Amino acid sequence: MTKTIFITGASKGFGKIWTEAFLKRGDNVVATARNTDALSDLVKQYGKQILTLPLNVNDREASFTAIKKAKEHFGRLDVVINNAGYGLFGAVEEASEKEARDQIETNVFGLLWITQAALPIMREQGKGHIIQISSALGVVTLPALGLYNATKWAIEGLSESLAAEVKGFGIDVTIVEPNGYSTDFGSGSATHTTAIPAYDPVKAALYAGFTEDSTGLPEATAEAMLKLTAVENPPLRLFLGKVGLPWVKQVYAERMAVWESWKEVSEKAQGK
Template identity: 40%
Template sequence: MTTPRAWFITGATRGLGRAFTEAVLDTGERVIAAARDVESLGPLAEQHPGRLVPLALDVTDRAAVFAAVDRAVSEFGRLDVVVNNAGGMLYGMVEEATESQVRAHLDLNFFGAVWVAQAVVPHLRAGGGGRLLQVTSMGSGGGMATVGFYGAGKAALDSVSEALAMEVEQFGIKVTVVQMGGYDTSLFTTGTTMTDPLPQYQDLRTEMTAMWGDATSPAASTAAPAMLELASLPDPPRRLILGSQSFDQVHEMNRAREDYYRTWEHLSRMAPG
């Protein structure tokens, strides 16, 4: 009988993290579910005795991350799949953001994910390999007004994760950058920090609000089957856009960027480098 895999999922109490946790448990596998406040996971742990271990963790605390990963390994004896999902949103114009807001945001969305990756790699290597799924965003390919710092943190994580994938593949560790599309999560409510708006940006803010619109996003649970499939592929991709509509949007954005580069190709080629 095959031993169920052991998963380590951050940001596991809400949104995509909660959906992934529930989906993994439904397959009969085991989860260390990490989040700052894990009280809401109590009923789920009772439903899955011995297979769900809630673990209070602030991923911005590097020492706490390493201690939590060590505890996770001691609980299940190994780690097989890590979903680096914890994150938040800083919403507002670049000029409006305070130093403390920017640093706190990047501590969570970028540095926190890096600490988790650093902590789990030695254990995955010791176990002969494993999967590391780095959750970023479909919007990490470029900046957009009001969500510039969110895109910046995710873009940085994209780049580091691709480097990490090259570094650890020799150990049997497969890293995938999962560029998530728009799902119905609490990212824009409880997961959001708002800047104090400057009146000079009111027209643009109104324009961006209208552009975001009020369309209903798919439930977070609808992303879970693809994540389960991804974690089971023998040769997974290093980068994956997750979401049908998001795939089309990213494809269109990339095509528009290529056209834009071509428009200014003559200026680019004036320099010999």
């Protein structure tokens, strides 16, 4: 069945790759981005299948308007993919107030506005699928990405609660958690704090970990997204790549061991 898919951050990286994959499958796609010029090739190739809308997700009113236009244009809204976002590289101490607020504004509030705008339409339909693009860093963390980690952890908590709230309306929620991929996440799309030299060794260790072997090919994720948007009972969480799940299993094993070692202290804190 042809689906209508709304996706933010569609002009490059994962967003454009997935947009093209959905169009090839025959879906209708509402592709949004701050600058939609990069989508002109897809408009030329797929014509009426694609509607491009300029959108800054930080603008709540504009987000609601974009969702409304999508519904009016294609008549329904089957899947919403909150993909817009970026990374702020730098130690927590280094982040300025503006950098911190901008990071949270885009990655968390931008996702929230689109989600809130889509829910009434999906409730009325009695069906829908909201896909939140988080990260493996929404489950585990890396140093020198503290503000980015914080936004992805916020998405995890918001979306897991949301899934329980809307399940009875026929709406599914999936949190997608990619590991590192060779997109422009760490280059063109990234912002960097003003360095405090004391943190240089921490950053050097972080960047050394971004090797060719540890990063995936962005194009390889299209098949997973096609499957995710086609199944009747999608999972609450989906890792993309080979690195995330083993890493999370290791980290959670370590956490469980520490929590168990403090179990007596924790239980006494109950007070009865």
